[in-house]
Amino acid sequence: MAVDAAREEKALREVTNRLVDDYGEAHTQERVEAVVGAVRSRFTGHKVREFVPILVERIARRELAHPGSKTEAMTVVPDKSPSITLGDNSNSDSRNLQDILGKVTANKKLVGAVAAGVVVVLGVTVALSVRQPDSAPASGAPAALTVVHGVVGSEKSDFFADPKVADVFKKHGLQVDIDPAGSRQIATSVDLSHYDFAFPSSSSAAERIQRQRGVSGKYTPFSSPMAVATFKPIADLLTAAGIVTPGPAPAFDVQKYLELAEQGTQWDQLAGNTSYPVSKNVLVSTTDPRTSNSAAMYVAVTAYVANDNTIVRGAKAEDYAVSRISRLFTRQGYTESSSDAPFKEYLAGGMGPIPMAWIYEAQYVDAAVHDQLKPDMVLMYPKPTVLSQHTVVPLDDKGDSVGKLLATDPDLQRLAAEHGFRPQDPSLFTKVTAEHHAPVIPDLVNVVDPPDYDTLEHLLDDVAKAYGN
Incomplete structure (x- = not known):
């Protein structure tokens, strides 16, 4: 209780x-x-x-x-x-x-x-729905809008709530109303009969939806690599511990981090730690792998490293990887079901509650664009990282029209970049990050592929069992 x-x-x-x-x-x-x-x-x-x-x-x-x-x-x-x-x-x-x-x-x-x-x-639509303005449509605009309902990964709520995004859809005669949810939730427990499209944050979740619904079409309008949001004192501590390589965009060595976490090392046990002497395990804070795609991407990266830097295949490799990575989750305590809440806590709460947060790069860039970052905030790129492919699965013709516009409309592609996502034209993302001095790596090299759909599901199920419920 x-x-x-x-x-x-x-x-x-x-x-x-x-x-x-x-x-x-x-x-x-x-x-x-x-x-x-x-x-x-x-x-x-x-x-x-x-x-x-x-x-x-x-x-x-x-x-x-x-x-x-x-x-x-x-x-x-x-x-x-x-x-x-x-x-x-x-x-x-x-x-x-x-x-x-x-x-x-x-x-x-x-x-x-x-x-x-x-x-x-x-x-109830809990998060921000994009609604038609009460005022009469401008001359030449359609007299009535077609309402399209979608369920989307929570990290995209602000994008769909942007009035400029709503205006673009309106030009095409559409009003897009969305409900946010964890991407794995979308693929496993949400009743999709209520929606015209699903927009999870990974190709794996999209593949599951396609299988369940018998849908062949999909669109991938933008992507976002996974990253670690932290603070300069934490980055300095991890640099001294050999886990972080400093630079404009510091690199976070997943192999060395995994070894440290397996030993149960706490922050106050790190040599020379005077900036964060806390009796808590050195862990990256994630969302719940049972519901959230960002946590599933964390499983994909850590399982790859735990499996001797090899994509996990087969039951033996799955069991070995889970035996090494499950404690990265079970030692965290309570975790959120989707990625929006922990990142907002990172922005508001400082390094006390969340010294390191596993996030989408897009969340950090979006915060930079909207002047929400504090001077001591740092973005680190895991070595290796994984690319989250935000994928629209249309469930009917109305949903297909939204997916097609997201992937092809130049204004929506530009607005996606302004919200931190990497659209199909890389120059749009480069322009936004340069204008707002966001410390990103334009061309990521050390990126691994997630395991296939069935293997990732097995890994997630086995990690869930480690919670004991």
Whole structure:
């Protein structure tokens, strides 16, 4: 129970931080915190807690965006269970919540679905949806837009929320609404019948979706190598330990790091450590490999190195690799289900909670473009690294039109570069990183291929078993 409470507190802190970022110009931080606290209080005493942060964020956003207005209705559509409607934010709100949570408590199937993180539960688009403006369309613009629904890796939420991206789609007669999720979640537990396209962050997750849905088409509009976000004092410590090679874009030696981690070395055991004398294992913080593609890419890289710098093939190699890398995950404690939250914590929290974070390069570049980096923040490239191929899997004709535009429209390709992704034209990415002084390696050489689809799934399943649940 204590673990569940800690997770809820962590999730609600992240909700508050997101709302402060989004509504800081209109409301003080104290006002945002007060709204979150007031909304949260409506759920006091209810035993089912898994979806409380989702509802709190949804209701709080409505109240901050339209102070004094009623909260619009939200429909719970859990799999094939009967629908339940959450009423408006009137005096009867508490009574409605009591009824809903009572029904949810009695429905164990629903609780399991929520706990698994199925994005379509509650029918609520939690992250920023790209919506048609209320104003009338400009002269010559289409009178009506075709709405296209997609589920995308969470690291692409800001891209789809960009008004400039929405405008490009609008020129083509489209309104693209998205739900964010961990990429492995998209491939394993999300009900894709609700969507026109899926946009996970790797070719492996896309391949699984294609197999399940019987889809042959796909688009890969952009990519992003995996990297490690850290801080200068940490990079200096690891340089002294022989793990990091300094430079404009420092190199992080995965082989030496794995050897250090296998010994259970803690930060305060590193020689000459006065900048981060903490009794915690020297570990890169990742997301949950059971749900997230970024963690799956971490498995791919570390398994390759653990397997004597060879792509893992066969049961014997899988078992050996897992025996060496599973502790890289199980010693971390609680991990997030997708990559957006831990990177935001890295940006906001400093090196105390997350001295090293496994991220997409695009996240760091995007933060540089939007002036979110602090002077002591450092981007390191793993040696070797792996390329995450962001892949659109169209599930119908509408989804196909979105995938085709993302891959071919020059404005969308340029905007992808502005959000840190490497589009099909490398010069677009080079231009953005040069303008914003982002310390990247334009042409990566030490890049390995992930194992084939089935092998990676076996590795992820075996790592998941190491958690003991």
